[in-house]
Amino acid sequence: MNTQIKIALKIFILFTVLLGGIYPLVITGVAQLVFPEKANGSLIVVDNKTIGSKLIGQNFDSDIYFSSRPSAIDYNPLPSGGSNLGLTSEKLKQQVADRKLEFVKANQLTANMPIPSEMLFASASGLDPHILPEAAIIQVGRIENARKLNSTQKQQLFQAINQLTEEPQFLFLGEARINVLKLNLELDKIDVNHIRKN
CATH class of the missing domain: 1.20.5 (Single alpha-helices involved in coiled-coils or other helix-helix interfaces)
Known part of the structure; x- marks a missing residue:
């Protein structure tokens, strides 16, 4: 050789x-x-059962939970990615219009009320686990009605939103944000009568 x-x-x-x-x-x-x-994987374990990761968004499509940011890949972590639709895309415009209509209807908002952009646009990864605190606060009314929360529970929910809000990384990168899975777990602690069974 x-x-x-x-x-x-x-x-x-x-x-x-x-x-x-x-x-x-x-x-x-x-x-x-x-x-x-x-x-x-920053897994969250409750009662010896893994229910998700702090890093990967999940689909919460029930009225009794805070909604996650939309996902172009249906929250599937294997083919993570965005829709690749540009701002001039008619398909993207239609998706945003449909999401806005659905969000306004689900949360019983007025049509001209400003909706946080992350509730209308999917993230680049399709798996963003966070939303802005404002996007959580705007959903409180729906959750209060669906769960029939009393005034004490509602106050506890606002406190949970405040406590779980994460500051921008290094205090200047990004925006204040809140992890939807963590928030929904805290919501179940506040109202134990409507805990998700699966």
Whole structure:
């Protein structure tokens, strides 16, 4: 066998073992030691049952829960991505109009009331787990009616929105936001009569 081929083959095997085996094992081991929760997907476990991840949005289509941001991929994490529709797209304009109509009707809002944009547009990943606090507050009336919350529970819900609101990253990147799954879990604690069974 040619000397050059032997050298190339040895280098190929060395880097395959080093970068394809040893390096991933070391990084995985360090991540498990230093950031175990994040390394395992930031999962949320309730009563020994995994119900989701802090990082991946879910579809909440019931009146008794806060709605998530729309998803162009139906919240499926495998083909994550946006719709790739541009602002001049007629299809996008129709989707936004339909979402606005549905959101206004579901939350019994007036037609000219401004709707937070993340309730009308899907995110680039299709899996954004957050909405603005304003988008949560605008849904409180619907949830109050659906769950028949009393005034104390409603006040607790506003407190939960305030407490769960995350500040912009490093205080200047992005906007204040709230994780919808965490908020809905807190909602179930406030009103135990309407806890999701699945």
